[in-house]
Every structure is written in structure tokens, then in C-alpha cells.
Amino acid sequence: MSSVFLGAGLHTALGADVDSCVAALRGPLPQASTVSCKFAGAADEIPYFLLANVSADDPRSRMDDILFGVIEQALQAANLSASQRGDLALFLGSSSFDIASEERRYRQAFSDHNTAIPLAQAGMGNLAEHVRSRLGIRGEDYTFNTACTSSANALWYASKLIDAKVIEHALIVGVEFINDTTTYGFQGLQLLSPTAMRPFDERRNGLVLGESCSAMVIGKSEKGEGFRLRGGANLCDTYSMSTTREDGSVVSEVISQAMSNAGLTPGDIHAIKCHGTATWSGDAAEAEGLLKTFEQLPPCTTLKPFIGHTLGACGLAELILFCGAIERGFLPGTPGFVAEEARSGFTLNQHPRRIEPGNFMLNYFGFGGNSTSLVVSNLPEGVA
């Protein structure tokens, strides 16, 4: 009996809970907000998918309000006892953790005196410790920082430790909050779209960043119903620090390994959630890799046009959105996105379409060559 997804919480630009976020996937593509750029010579406004229904003030209290609210959604949905909550193991994945708080602290300190210290509160595990401490969790905790695959990897390892009976329940958390370091880092890389995010489209011109906070509780279930992580794979692509190998070979390899790990073949996959960053080379490599692997490509969709690229949090946030949509019987669509002619065999699902329970693939590719593919299923266990 493998671990199942017992409860989830989510806050994105689409809404402040799973239901509202998933419901918005049936509607038209949302327009991103904009943030003002503070640097001369750069664009004045940068599109950004900011969290719905919250105002930006003190980054720390804003983060805590959202983070613990989302975690509580997941814990309540999972219906854990107080004792089970205390014994949870924690797996946190993020690219930027609480850097916004550190930016604010340093900015204030620097305005007070010229000798202020940048990154005075350094600690990769600090945010997990903050969560663990506030919730009174006494299980083990892990922090994953592998760029855009961070929370996907966190979920995968949590699931494996449960299946090996090392832990009983795990709380997986993915966070990405707006911060200057990330925004202007991507601006400097010239990877941001000045308009909108159009993954795989022949007119694509870069990504739009987004905030998200997601949480999921997984564990064994007597009923064995619902979604579960059926398999996964990870590879380090040493082609380039910032882009996937262009011939799609590593994409093909990692998704093939994920299917093999799940005990499945390409014909068993019912739909694919692509990574789809809307960068020219990234999407080309992903499409190439999928076409290499699937003789007949199942329906493909992307979720970043709805919530932006939420970086280290996208693994879990997009998985919750995707599974939420499938549970409600539909595969999200991205109307009007047309793949470039050279990728003539690659098309995206255009409109929400009805879909039955099945096996689904979710792909993630990050800086540093980190490539992760997960296979989830809501078929009864033992059914391919």
C-alpha cells in the first residue's frame, strides 16, 4: 500500500484555497499584476502573478499569515489527530525561502548605518525550523533547495520514506514569495516576459514570475482512495547551469525513468503537465524530449499561464492544482497557444476537457540542471 495525498492547502494568484484556485482553471487566462521596477534602464513595470486577496506589508508577517493558513488547510483536510500532527515529518522546498524578510531587514539597517551586514540571518533550514517549531512538530525535517524542482523533490522523498515505513505522515510545503533578489535576478537574465506567459507558443517571449504557497499531507490510507505518487525520477543535466539540453535527450531520459520507476510505459500515461517556462530554449527542449519518448503524445497542459512561474514552489503548487482539476473531472487548457511549426507534433490542450481517472506525468526542470519527473495516479492500486 503506497502513500496517498490526504489533504492539501494552496494559495496562488488564482485564490486563497484549493477550491478557488482549481475553479479558476476553468475560466479565461488571468492577467498578471505588475510590480514597479526600481532600476534605471530596465522596464518600468514587470508582470507578476501576486497572491490573491492579500496586501503586501511586512514580508515576515505576510509570509507567516499565508504560510500557516495554507498549512492549516492541508492539516484540516487530512483530518489528522493531534498526536499524528505532532509526529509529522516536514519536507520544505523553496528557491528563496524567507529572503524577502532579509531584504527588508538589510534595507532598513543600511539606511540606518553604512556598516550594515547583508544576510545577517543566514540558514537554509531556518524556515523549516520556524514551521516545525510553531506547529510543535517533533518528526524529522528536511529542506530541499534545487531551484524549480525543490518542492517536487520534497514530495518525492517524503513519499519514499513513507512507503519504506520510516515515517507515517509527512507535511510537504512549497513556498515562493515575491522578493527583489529573484525578481531582479531574472530581470538581469532577460528571461522575463514584458507581456504575458505563453509556454510552447511560437510567440513566447519569456516567463512571468508568480507567488505561491502550498502544503500537502501524505500518508497511508486504509481506503487507498485518491491520488498517490506512483513514481519519479531525477537527473542532473550538466549541459548548462541555466537551460536544459536542447536536443531533449535529458528530458526524454528523466521522463522515461519516471515511467519505469512507476512501472508504466508511455501508453499508460493519460495526460502530462509540462514545465513550460515559455523560454525559447527550455520549451523547445521539453517538447523535443516529449516527442522523442511518446509515439503518441497524450494531452499536454501547462499551468504557469494561470499562476506564473512559482520557481521552487511550482512542484507542489502545480501538482495540487493539476490533481485538483483531474479530481473534478477536467484537464485544464490554454486557449490560443500554438506550438512553433518545427514542433508540429506537439500541441497543448486548448480548452478544459473531460478526463477520467488515470496516470499522469508532471515535469519540472530547474537551474543547475536539476530535472524531475513525477507520475501520479488516481487509479485503484494495482491497476496500470
Place this chain on the structure above:
Amino acid sequence: MAPTLKILATGSYSQAVIEEQGLPELKELVKESTSANVRRVTRFVQLALVGAGRCSRNRSLPANTAVYLSSCRGDAEVTATLLDDLIRRRELPSPVTFVNSVSNAACFHVASALGLHERSNFITNRFDPLAAALKTAWIDFQCGEVETALVGSVDACSLPMRDHRVRVEVTEQTTVGEASHWLLLTGAADPRPGVAHVTALENFASLERLREWLSERNFRKDSVLAPGQHFTVCDAEELCAGTGMQTFDYRASLPHYDSQTGAAIEAFLEEREERAMLHINSDPAGRYSVILIERS
């Protein structure tokens, strides 16, 4: 479930840093240990390369060797540079600096320099980063997904030392250092000779549960107890009482850096005669992590 991982080799670099002398030069060490000419990388990446390269001892590792890296503070220098770019100098960060700020940049460079094509992961924990990375590697071995792995921890120093001391939370009187500790691991069934085995990786929610586990195992004088950074020698001596186990204070000669668990393993294998070392770490909440190393 008793994990068994075979340690094929260890590789380390650790050095006290004296501000007046500047940071030790690493470029030649990187070249010596990896045979790679790696340019435009941060000090954190250089340290990872030196430690991982020494662990591989210039032998050709199988391409399917996985990389698991841990660190308490990560590449703090590069993140501090980004903050200085944005706030002090009021300029956009350089693309190279920004891309190098991802923690798994070091995994990328280790895999690239050593010709590896497997999974990589950056995993940490506030109080025992290497223990978290080892557990992650172990579950991959357990699932049959990985056959060989490099597992390491890296702590880099940056100047000015005043800033670094604030980041690592030590006083001016403390000697500060930097380090890179790596293990080359394989499964227990691997026929290659190993230097030791990792035979337990446990986490306990309380001292009571740790004591229960210890009482079931009957550690004797052929074993030593190495107290981790957040577990005092005094606490270790109390746990040893009546067992015949000695405490192994490997930390007494080390400069301060955050992830010293790897130093314990290497020091045990090089300096001690006992059959086994029990490394116990704790955190302020009273949780405990245990690594048991048994000589081959």
C-alpha cells in the same frame, strides 16, 4: 529498518581562516583534486569540488553516481553579494552571480567536473545537514534507484570576518573555519572493499526514545560516542555511563563551521581503533539524530 551503506572512501578539506591572511587559495586544489579547469565559480562551489574530488581520489567514478550536497548556510557569500548589488550598490545583479546563487549549482559543478550523469540533490536541516543528506541518499539506495553516491557537506567562509561571524553566530574569540566533507557510498552488496558501513540513520523525537533505542543495542567498549555540534560532551558522557563506551570529542581540534558531522566520520576512521562510532546530534527542541558507523 536497518540501513546499510558501504563507505568506499572519504574526502575532506578543512581549514581555519585568519582574516589577516585572507581566504586560502583554492584554485590549485580544485585542479589537483578534480583534474578539471573550472572557472567563474564561487568559493562554495570550489570547496564542494575539492572535497568531492578528494573523495573520488582522481579515480573515474561510474557515471551513474548520484550527488547529495548539504550545507547549513549554503552559499551565503553569493546571496550577500546579490543583496549588496540590490540594496547597497543599487544595480541589477549580474546574471552569473544570480545563477550561481541556487544551492544546487555546486551539485551541477561536481557532477560536471567528475563526469556524472545521475540525480543530484541539495538537502539540509538546520541542525544536522549531513544527516539529512545521508538519509535522503539511503532511501534512494533502499528503493534500488541509486548504486553509487557522493554525499557531502560544505561550509564556506567569507570576508569580512565580522560579517561571517554574525552569520554563523559566533563570538570574536572563536576560531572560524571552512570545510568540505564527502563520503563515497555504495550498497552493502557491492563487492568492492569499503572502509566502513553506515548501519543506522535514526531520528528520535525525545531523549526517552533515544535511550530506548540505545538500550536495545548493547553498545560496549568497542564503540565510541561522538557528540554532534548541538549535543554536549557532558550529555554524551551521561549516555555512555555504564556502557563502557568512550566519548570521542573530535570537535576539540576543529575550527568553527556549521556541518561537522562529516569530520566526525573521517576522524573516527583515521584516528580511532574502535569497531563502531555512534554520532549523536540534537537540536534545541530535544530531537535527536543518530548515525552509526561500523568499520568493515
